[in-house]
Amino acid sequence: MLSKSTKIYVAGHHGLVGSAIWNNLKQRGYDNLVGRSHKELDLLDPVAVRAFFDAEQPEAVVLAAAHVGGIMANLQYRADFIYQNLQIQQNVIGESFRHGVKKLLFLGSTCIYPREATQPMREDVLLTSPLEYTNEPYAIAKIAGLKMCESFNLQYGTNYIAVMPTNLYGPNDNFHLENSHVLPAMIRKIYLAKCLNEGNWEAVRKDIDLRPVEGVNGSNTEAEILEKLARFGIAPDAVTLWGTGKPLREFLWSEEMADASVHVLLNVDFKDTYKEGEREIRNCHINVGTGKELSIRELAEKIVKEIGFKGELRWDASKPDGTLRKLTDVTKLHELGWHHKIEIDEGIHRLYEWYLKGICINHQTI
Numbered sequence: 001m002l003s004k005s006t007k008i009y010v011a012g013h014h015g016l017v018g019s020a021i022w023n024n025l026k027q028r029g030y031d032n033l034v035g036r037s038h039k040e041l042d043l044l045d046p047v048a049v050r051a052f053f054d055a056e057q058p059e060a061v062v063l064a065a066a067h068v069g070g071i072m073a074n075l076q077y078r079a080d081f082i083y084q085n086l087q088i089q090q091n092v093i094g095e096s097f098r099h100g101v102k103k104l105l106f107l108g109s110t111c112i113y114p115r116e117a118t119q120p121m122r123e124d125v126l127l128t129s130p131l132e133y134t135n136e137p138y139a140i141a142k143i144a145g146l147k148m149c150e151s152f153n154l155q156y157g158t159n160y161i162a163v164m165p166t167n168l169y170g171p172n173d174n175f176h177l178e179n180s181h182v183l184p185a186m187i188r189k190i191y192l193a194k195c196l197n198e199g200n201w202e203a204v205r206k207d208i209d210l211r212p213v214e215g216v217n218g219s220n221t222e223a224e225i226l227e228k229l230a231r232f233g234i235a236p237d238a239v240t241l242w243g244t245g246k247p248l249r250e251f252l253w254s255e256e257m258a259d260a261s262v263h264v265l266l267n268v269d270f271k272d273t274y275k276e277g278e279r280e281i282r283n284c285h286i287n288v289g290t291g292k293e294l295s296i297r298e299l300a301e302k303i304v305k306e307i308g309f310k311g312e313l314r315w316d317a318s319k320p321d322g323t324l325r326k327l328t329d330v331t332k333l334h335e336l337g338w339h340h341k342i343e344i345d346e347g348i349h350r351l352y353e354w355y356l357k358g359i360c361i362n363h364q365t366i
Contacts, residue, residue, distance in 0.1 A: 001266055002030075002060055002103060009034045009058035011043060011092055012065030017107060017165070019172045020258030021062055028262065034058055044084060049091040053099045060103040061096045062265065063089070063145075067138075069179035071242065071322050074135040085141035093148050097158065104160040105265045106149050108142040110250075110287065110328055111135045112164060120291065120329040123164075123283045132323045146285045153270045154281060161264055161273065166289035166328050169347065170254030171354050177213055177232045182296065183251060186241065186303050187352055189234050194309040196229070196236040206359050238312040242319035245297030250289050250327050253342040253350070260288045263338045272336065289328035290340045299344070306348050 002008070008025060012018035013035030025033060034056050041052050043065055067084040074081060089106070096104050113121045114129040131139045142164075149160035173184040180188075188207075195203040204225060205218030216228040226235075233240030264286060273284040294302075300313055333339075342350075 004029045005032055006030065006059045006102075007032045007034060007057070008060045008062065009056065010062045010064060011035075011088075012063070014038075014172075015064060015066075016168060016170060016172050016174065016254050017257055017261070018062070018064035020170065020255045021064055021261050024255070024258040024262045028266075043088045043091055046087075046091050046094075049095050050098075053095040057099060058096075058101060060105075060265070061092065061101050062105045062107075062261070063092050064107050064261075065092070066107070068181075070181050070185065071134050071320060073179035074138055075320075078137045081135075082137035082141050085138060086144060089141065089145040089148060093145070093152070093160070096160075097152055097156070102159065103265060104149065104158070105261060106145050106160060106162040107261065108146050108162055108164045108285065109138070110164050110166050110289070110326055111139045111323075112143050112146070113326070115323050119325050120327040121287070122329040123285055123287060123332060126283055126285075134320055134322055150282065150284050153284070159270050161268055161270060162285040163261055163264055163288050164285050164328075165257045165260075166250040166252050166287075166326070168252055168254045168257050169351055170257075171351075173254070173351065175211055175355065182249070183299065183303075183348075184351070184355075186300055187307070187348075187355060189232065189239050189241070190300075190303050190307050190309050191352075191355070192229060192234050193236065193239045193311055194307050196226070196234070197309065197311050203359075210359055233314075233316070236311065238314050239300075239309070240314040240316050241296070241300060242316055243296065243321035244317050245295060245300065245315045247296050247321045247323065248293040248325045248327065249296060249299065250291070250293045251299075251344055251347065252289050252340060253347045256340050256342055257288055260333065260338045260340075264336065268336050273332075286332055286336065287328040287330050288333055289330050290343075291328060291330045292344075293325070293327045294344060302345060302348055303352075306352050 010018050010022050013022045042048055115132040117125045146162035149162045152158045169183040174180040175184045175188045209218035213228050274281050
C-alpha cells in the first residue's frame, strides 16, 4: 500500500483517463502528485524524460499517456500509432526502472485481443490468433507495453501492473470529428445535426468555435459550415455513421476506470495477478470493464433519444465495422475487489450534460 505522502507521477494527466485518475487520487488524499503537459514534457524525447525523472524522483508512476484515436485515425496514421506508443512506453517504463520506482501502473486497451477471440475475452486469449487489421499497430504497441511490465517483474522483481480497459467515455473526452472514439463522436454528430434540424445556428457556431472542424469555425458562412459537416455525415435531416451498426461494444465511464485503476495501484501486487505455482507466468494483465455490451446501432439510438434529434440515422456499410465483438471477461477484476456501478444510459446522460456545459462555459469566456 502506498502512503498518502508517496510521490506519484501521472503521465497523461490532462487526458480522459489520466485526469480522472489524478482526481481520484486527490479525493483519496494523495496530494503529492506530479504531472506535465505535452508542452512541458515530450514523452517521445528520451533525454527529456530522463531529465524529468532525475529532477522529480517519483516513487510511483501511472502511465496513462498514449497516442489514441478511432478507426479512421488508426487506418490513416498506422506508423504514428505504433512508433509513438512504443516510444512513450520505452521512455517512461525504462526510466521508472532506472530510478527504482516502487509501483507502476500501465494502461493498455482491450484491442490487444485477437479479432476472432472467444467471447467474453479472458486475459489468456492474448496472442492466440491474428489481431483486427484496423488497429493492429496500436495493439502491438500496447502488447509490447504489458509484456515489458511482465518481463521486468519476472527478471528484476519489480511491481509493474498492466490494466486493459474496454471502450472508455466521460469528462474531458475528445470530441474531434475525425479522431475521437465512437461514443463522443456520436454525441457531437447527433447534437450538431439536431441544431441544424432546428435551425439553431447560434448553437452550431458556438460548438465549432470551441472545436473547429478542419479549419472551419463559427465565423464561416452557413454554406461553408454545412459543406464541412456533411463530410462527416452531419446534415439537418440525418446523421450518417460508419459501418452497419451491428458490432457489439462494451463501454465504461472514465471515472470508474480511474477508480478501478487506483484500486489496482493501491491494493494489487504483481504476485496477485497469476496463480502461484504456474510453470509459465504470462497474461498477468487485468481486464477492466463492465462485462456488458450493446450494438453500435443501439448506442446511436440511445444517444438520439437523449439528445432529442428528430432526423434519421443512416449507416454507411461501405465503411469498416472494425471488430464485431469485444466483450471483456472481468472475473479477475471482480476477484481483486472492484466492480462497476454506472450503466450506459446514465453514462450517456452524464456525458451529454458535460458536453453542453462545456460549450456554454467556453462561449461565455471567449
